[in-house]
Amino acid sequence: MEGHSTYQPKSKVAQWFESRLPIVGLVHSSAIAYxxxxxxxxxxxxxxxxxxxxxxxxxxxxxxxxxxxxxxxxxxxxxxxxxxxxxxxxxxxxxxxxxxxxxxxxxxxxxxxxxxxxxxxxxxxxxxxxxxxxxxxxxxxxxxxxxxxxxxxxxxxxxxxxxxxxxxxxxxxxxxxxxxxxxxxxxxxxxxxxxxxxxxxxxxxxxxxxxxxxxxxxxxxxxxxxxxxxxxxxxxxxxxxxxxxxxxxxxxxxxxxxxxxxxxxxxxxxxxxxxxxxxxxxxxxIVPEWYFLPFYAILRSIPDKLGGVLAMFAAIAVLAFLPWLDTSKVRSARYRPMYRIFFWIFAVVAVGLGYLGSQPSEGIYVIVSRIFTVYYFVHFLIILPLLGFVEKPKPLPASIADAVLARHAKGGATVVAGAAAPETK
Amino acid sequence: MTIRSILFGAAAAALLFAAPASAAEGGHDDRPARLSWSFAGPFGMYDTAQLQRGFKVFKEVCSSCHSANFFYFRNLVQPGGPRFSEAQAKQIAAEYQITDGPNDSGDMFQRPGRLSDHWPAPFPNDQAARASNGGALPPDMSVLAKARSYHVGFPGFVTDAFIQYQEHGVDYIHALLTGYAEPPEGVHVQSGLHYNKYFPGNQIAMPAPLSDGQVEYTDGTPQTVDQYATDVSAFLMWMAEPHLDARKRIGFQVVIFLIVLSGLLYFTKKKVWSKVPH
Incomplete structure (x- = not known):
């Protein structure tokens, strides 16, 4: 919000106000010049x-x-x-x-x-x-x-x-x-x-x-x-x-x-x-609203009540630790061929848990729920930490401008190799 | 995010859902037929004549056991409803005696109904209703058409969002009213209950409420159970969702406005970004 403003009040009144409360400059720097x-x-x-x-x-x-x-x-x-x-x-x-x-x-x-x-x-x-x-x-x-x-x-x-x-x-x-x-x-x-x-x-x-x-x-x-x-x-x-x-x-x-x-x-x-x-x-x-269903499925998949509650809250809490669980230096899945696959598997598992949460807790649903619940945690606690060491990322473009130009040259396809020297941050 | 990865995700999801969904379908009750209602779809509107016929069935049959506490006589006049004239509605209201009071001497008294009264309940309380109905409580009908549904399952529940199918409740009520039958071989129906193909568990306390010719139609519409069931279901839908006509009309206006606005915004955005490679 700071630093980018080129805002210079023109009128005397605006200058008087800005020197006392620089709120117009704040809006300018965060919503216009940013x-x-x-x-x-x-x-x-x-x-x-x-x-x-x-x-x-x-x-x-x-x-x-x-x-x-x-x-x-x-x-x-x-x-x-x-x-x-x-x-x-x-x-x-x-x-x-x-x-x-x-x-x-x-x-x-x-x-x-x-x-x-x-x-x-x-x-x-x-x-x-x-x-x-x-x-x-x-x-x-x-x-x-x-x-x-x-x-x-x-x-x-x-x-x-x-x-x-x-x-x-x-x-x-x-x-x-x-x-x-x-x-x-x-x-x-x-x-x-x-x-x-x-x-x-x-x-x-x-x-x-x-x-x-x-x-x-x-x-x-x-x-x-x-x-x-x-x-x-x-x-x-x-x-x-x-x-x-x-x-x-x-x-x-x-x-x-x-x-x-x-x-x-x-x-x-x-x-x-x-x-x-x-x-x-x-x-x-008794079915919760759709947006809670993946967590409801995790809750029900654990045969123990306390265990289920802990698993449900852990499923959300694990997100907060994600920055340290993912060991890869490369951010975007565009340059992470293996992570990209695991991302889509995870997405399917998350949606699948949502579906399972809406179904009665019996028979095949229970078994699939348990497999998916285990996978949900395996994704965060095992796959992501290991992937940073196992995966060989694609070379990154030298800059955003280079990436944009390379994409235009290739006609909109994903950039595979940057024109400049590969950068691994 | 390539097209390929999206397709992969979609295919995986389809495979995943198909297996358990088809496994769950076996041994399910009959599904209600999906009727073509005048109020279905993006331009749907209630059929005034149908609502008037449905009201007659409700008044002469349903309301002798079911209450409708959120339904007021004034609703009979309002736009998007059965469109009775004010005089007709007042006359209908005046047929009922309403307990009012206390008056200046502290006594409750009876007076003819007015437009501002809600539909009088047939029983003074739930206990009285149960006592007169073999222990079963006839549910209040005000929002019944939205409070009933039936299981659709995958992939029907997804496609329903695209075809705007919202008539689960009316289709279920119509099916229930026409779903009375002799129980199949080997099914024992408890005493006081009746076999119904569509009621969950198939045993319902309400006896078949409609019979051919029971309610007199003056406009030449066939006086059959199926016709009564259709008309009264439509009426119950209106009672549950009295502003449906306005909702769909305003919705169309809003959608047209937003499409035009989105188009203008898109071309403005395109123009502004045209000089910047991105």
């Missing part, structure tokens, strides 16, 4: 899309909160009141409910982009860890938000997930009762989840600020995974280049979002959540 690698592809627009989605969720959420009441006997009816009687209430609620899913689709693309191009490697470790924290906060927010309509899946999802904490030895039971505010999921649980659901998005916004700060301090990674050598040759100013590309990509993403809001608004939800919460009747299958 140098962006010129070889970024459309996978780099998801940061902007995610920022946009955070604003969408907060704005639609604040409006919903004006009409919603967190009180167990009436919450289900209040949500229906929003759907039926509030002007455009159906639109705001469908935006918010599907927006959560869009947020996760975008964040998963964003994370897998980071995995593919090695965006977590030095000097971006703190940037990456802040991202993992945002992801955790998003999961907590989404989980509590799903409880608020107080349907059957809200109630039973909350029961299953909060019960996980009872696996903690000695203090587990006490912690669960403390979370519930009683001896089961009930009105106190709903009320505190609403309070936290309103609070956490602003914590996300705060960590997003840090995430962007760290990003602008170290500069963006890029598809070739090499450092910027010359700002004038390798980069373009954020505005208009990145701004326009981000706005265009966000607009296309909005089209995708609209498909869900207007035409299949209940596709990603569960029909049981249109049945009011009933503590006396358990649904046939």
């Amino acid at each position: 140098p962006v690698p010129k070889n970024l592809n459309y996978f780099w627009t998801f940061g902007a899309i995610l920022s946009f989605m955070l604003v969408v969720q907060i704005v639609s959420g604040v409006v919903l909160a004006m009409h919603y009441v967190a009180y167990a006997p009436v919450s289900f009816a209040r949500v229906e009141h929003i759907m039926r009687d509030v002007d455009y209430g159906w639109l705001i609620r469908y935006i918010h409910a599907n927006g959560a899913s869009m947020f996760f689709i975008a964040v998963y693309i964003h994370i897998f982009r980071g995995l593919y191009y090695g965006s977590y490697k030095a000097p971006r470790e703190v940037l990456w860890i802040l991202g993992v924290i945002i992801y955790l906060l998003m999961m907590a927010t989404a989980f509590m938000g799903y409880v608020l309509p107080w349907g059957q899946m809200s109630f039973w999802g909350a029961t299953v997930i909060t019960n996980l904490f009872s696996a903690i030895p000695v203090v587990g039971e006490v912690i669960v009762q403390w979370l519930w505010g009683g001896y089961s999921v009930g009105d106190p649980t709903l009320n505190r989840f609403f309070a936290l659901h309103y609070l956490l998005p602003f914590m996300i916004a705060g960590v997003v600020g840090l995430h962007i700060w760290a990003l602008h301090h170290v500069g963006q990674n890029n598809p070739d995974g090499i450092d910027v050598k010359s700002v004038s040759k390798d980069t373009v100013p954020f505005t208009p280049y990145a701004t326009l590309k981000d706005v265009f990509a966000t607009c296309v993403f909005l089209l995708f979002f609209c498909w869900f809001i207007f035409y299949i608004p209940n596709y990603l939800g569960h029909s049981d959540n249109y049945i009011p919460a009933n503590p006396m009747s358990t649904p046939a299958h």
Whole structure:
């Protein structure tokens, strides 16, 4: 955010203000002059899309909160009141409910982009860890938000997930009762989840600020995974280049979002959540929202309750250690022929775990879940550390400008060898 | 990210999903037929005449056991619904006696229904409903068409997102209403329950509610169980999603706007980047 500004206030008033609070210069340096690698592809627009989605969720959420009441006997009816009687209430609620899913689709693309191009490697470790924290906060927010309509899946999802904490030895039971505010999921649980659901998005916004700060301090990674050598040759100013590309990509993403809001608004939800919460009747299958399914599959694949809970949290925590688990000096999978294969195997395993999480825990599903769970951890804890020693990376281009020129010369294919001397950083 | 690696990933995913999905299909209940509803698809709208017929079935048959607490008489008048005139809706409401009060002397009293009243429940509470229905609770019908579904499985659940299939609930309700049959050989139906091809577990407390000629249609529509089931399912869909017409109409406008805006943005972006190799 610092250092790139060429901002010079022209008017006397602007100069007076800038010398007291240099906020216009800050915006100028981080959103206008900030140098962006010129070889970024459309996978780099998801940061902007995610920022946009955070604003969408907060704005639609604040409006919903004006009409919603967190009180167990009436919450289900209040949500229906929003759907039926509030002007455009159906639109705001469908935006918010599907927006959560869009947020996760975008964040998963964003994370897998980071995995593919090695965006977590030095000097971006703190940037990456802040991202993992945002992801955790998003999961907590989404989980509590799903409880608020107080349907059957809200109630039973909350029961299953909060019960996980009872696996903690000695203090587990006490912690669960403390979370519930009683001896089961009930009105106190709903009320505190609403309070936290309103609070956490602003914590996300705060960590997003840090995430962007760290990003602008170290500069963006890029598809070739090499450092910027010359700002004038390798980069373009954020505005208009990145701004326009981000706005265009966000607009296309909005089209995708609209498909869900207007035409299949209940596709990603569960029909049981249109049945009011009933503590006396358990649904046939309790399924979490789709974005939790890979972790749900890991949880269920371990035959021991505490082991399952630990494995589930470890599956997320392991991401934070990724910068040190991956021993390769080369960032981008473009120049890592073996990692590229393992990346796609991992992607298939992650999606496969999601599918398995949606299926009943029986027969072949259990066996495949266990194999995939083991592979998930093997990928991070064994394959990635070894690959850095075993793999022979392809030669890196000398600079981003060289990589771009070489790609243009070859007509758009992936650069195999740089024109200049190979560089292994 | 080459095309080849994407294809590889897709092929691997397809192989992975195909095996367990086909394994799970064996021994499944009959799947509801997918009817062609007027409100399906991107330009779908409710059929007003169908909603009026469905309302008649609901009023004369369903509502004698099922409540619909989020459904108000005023909804009968609103755009995108059965479009009764205000006078007709007021007349329908006035056929019912609503408990109101307390009045100035502290007593509850009965008065004819108004547009601002919700549909009167047939039983004062769940216990009374169970007591009159052999221990089973007839579910509230307000959002029933969205609260019911059936298992689709892979790859159907993926293709449904592309063809905009959202009618799981109505198709299920139609199938259920027409799914009463004699139990197959060797299936013992518990006393008080009835065999139904589509109900999970095949044994349902509700006896077959519809019979041919039971409700009088004045517009020449055939008075068959299948027609009643179709009409009342459509009506229940409207009751569960009363703003569907507006949703699809506004959605089309928004999508057209966004397509044009995306196009303009794309060419602007292209122009700006045209001088920079990237």
